[in-house]
Amino acid sequence: MSQSNKPLATSPLGGRGCGLFCWAVPILLFAFAIRLCGLLLDVEDVYEKGFALYNILMLPHQAYEDFLQSYDVYTHATDQELEDAYGQDWREVEMRKHKHTYTVVQYYCALVGCQKMYVAPLFNTLRGNEENQVIFEYQLARWLKAGDWDDQPFNACARRAEDPNAVAKKTKRVLEVGCGQGRILQELGRFLGADWKLMGMNLDGNQLRHAKERPVEVTMRDLNHMPYDWIANASVNGAYNLGAMTFQRDLEEHAQEMARILTPGSRFVVACDWTNFDDEKGLNLKDLEHRRLWSGARRLGAAGRYCYSEKEYVAAFTKYNFKHVHSELYGVRYVQALRDVNVLRVLAAEWMQLVAKVDLFGVLDQALTMMQRFGTDVENALEAHDRKLFTYCGSHVFELQR
Numbered sequence: 097m098s099q100s101n102k103p104l105a106t107s108p109l110g111g112r113g114c115g116l117f118c119w120a121v122p123i124l125l126f127a128f129a130i131r132l133c134g135l136l137l138d139v140e141d142v143y144e145k146g147f148a149l150y151n152i153l154m155l156p157h158q159a160y161e162d163f164l165q166s167y168d169v170y171t172h173a174t175d176q177e178l179e180d181a182y183g184q185d186w187r188e189v190e191m192r193k194h195k196h197t198y199t200v201v202q203y204y205c206a207l208v209g210c211q212k213m214y215v216a217p218l219f220n221t222l223r224g225n226e227e228n229q230v231i232f233e234y235q236l237a238r239w240l241k242a243g244d245w246d247d248q249p250f251n252a253c254a255r256r257a258e259d260p261n262a263v264a265k266k267t268k269r270v271l272e273v274g275c276g277q278g279r280i281l282q283e284l285g286r287f288l289g290a291d292w293k294l295m296g297m298n299l300d301g302n303q304l305r306h307a308k309e310r311p312v313e314v315t316m317r318d319l320n321h322m323p324y325d326w327i328a329n330a331s332v333n334g335a336y337n338l339g340a341m342t343f344q345r346d347l348e349e350h351a352q353e354m355a356r357i358l359t360p361g362s363r364f365v366v367a368c369d370w371t372n373f374d375d376e377k378g379l380n381l382k383d384l385e386h387r388r389l390w391s392g393a394r395r396l397g398a399a400g401r402y403c404y405s406e407k408e409y410v411a412a413f414t415k416y417n418f419k420h421v422h423s424e425l426y427g428v429r430y431v432q433a434l435r436d437v438n439v440l441r442v443l444a445a446e447w448m449q450l451v452a453k454v455d456l457f458g459v460l461d462q463a464l465t466m467m468q469r470f471g472t473d474v475e476n477a478l479e480a481h482d483r484k485l486f487t488y489c490g491s492h493v494f495e496l497q498r
């Protein structure tokens with residue numbers, strides 16, 4: 097073995113100063129660290145959370161003040177109460193308060209892994225909210241394409257279209273009513289295919305500002321303002337509302353408008369929203385206990401005032417020529433999902449308590465108050481579910497008949 101007699105070419109401790117080996121070690125270590133980060137952290141996720149944190153820190157103080165003051169809107173359950181509280185312009189005030197809520201809430205949602213502002217039922221117990229949202233959106237796409245529920249949705253993430261940026265002739269259109277930042281639409285596009293044009297409407301310009309950075313086409317409109325005059329008759333191939341149904345003042349009017357814009361044979365889906373268990377035995381706003389729970393749950397979901405039952409949905413939509421295809425309440429899947437998100441919330445609050453000690457921006461105190469409320473509100477929502485009053489969440493699928 098002649099090799100063993102050779103001196104080591106680049107001994108780090110050799111007398112020839114720092115050679116190649118000296119550089120190779122830190123470079124290798126650095127590369128390894130980057131690789132490890134890449135394995136441990138989802139880059140897109142880190143970017144999203146960083147962006148949310150940046151936005152939170154940059155929020156003007158006034159936005160927080162407005163936000164904290166907007167909370168009282170959730171205690172009013174009827175037109176009369178709103179009028180008594182806010183006077184003549186109550187509709188205007190109510191809307192403004194909701195906008196103030198969303199200005200702040202959208203970034204906190206992003207921080208706790210809930211960029212799309214809803215808690216998905218827990219389909220895959222080994223995964224967090226974000227992946228379960230994708231599973232749900234995969235199912236939503238199937239419903240919109242007039243398919244059934246898929247019993248094996250657990251690899252939904254892997255079934256996303258290969259190239260989300262593929263250019264194709266947009267021959268079909270889907271509309272999300274109350275589209276938030278357009279994140280759900282964007283995800284849905286990857287399941288629907290590149291030939292679908294993704295359209296959204298939302299009241300709040302603040303969220304739409306972010307939506308405009310995505311491959312979606314959004315319009316700033318009030319979902320209660322009929323008709324949706326920028327949409328022609330029979331020109332949409334699927335529509336849904338994910339989490340904004342509680343803002344819908346008049347269900348029949350809404351069903352009528354969906355019947356106008358949808359092509360025959362296409363579907364409208366109430367996707368994952370608060371659902372009253374029963375018209376008579378469920379949520380009853382005359383009962384003070386029920387009201388307390390509903391008000392807390394609304395705060396939790398930054399929700400509107402209306403909590404419809406399956407029966408009410410079916411009555412409104414069948415009146416306008418829709419066929420009721422499917423309904424489901426998520427039960428245990430939802431309860432566990434909510435508990436899981438609450439655990440995240442507790443973790444985030446602990447972390448923030450540490451950071452709050454050096455709170456340079458002066459925003460974390462308010463944030464902590466808000467997180468505490470969130471915890472109480474989760475309790476309210478779970479109690480309402482256990483008492484079979486109302487639940488978050490249910491889905492209802494309707495198909496426009498030919």
Ligand SMILES: C[S@@+](CC[C@H](N)C(=O)[O-])C[C@H]1O[C@@H](n2cnc3c(N)ncnc32)[C@H](O)[C@@H]1O
Pocket residue numbers: 194198211212213214273274275276277278279280297298299300303317318319320338339340343397398
């Ligand atoms: C719970 S969020 C759900 C948003 C979106 N679907 C998501 O999950 O990210 C409810 C949305 O409804 C919007 N909204 C509330 N009232 C509205 C109205 N009158 N017209 C249109 N959008 C409204 C809010 O701005 C908010 O984006």
Ligand SMILES: *[C@@H]1O[C@H](CO)[C@@H](O)[C@H](O)[C@H]1NC(C)=O
Pocket residue numbers: 329356
């Ligand atoms: C569109 O539909 C509405 C209601 O269904 C109807 O009154 C109106 O005439 C239709 N408009 C056109 C241009 O067909």
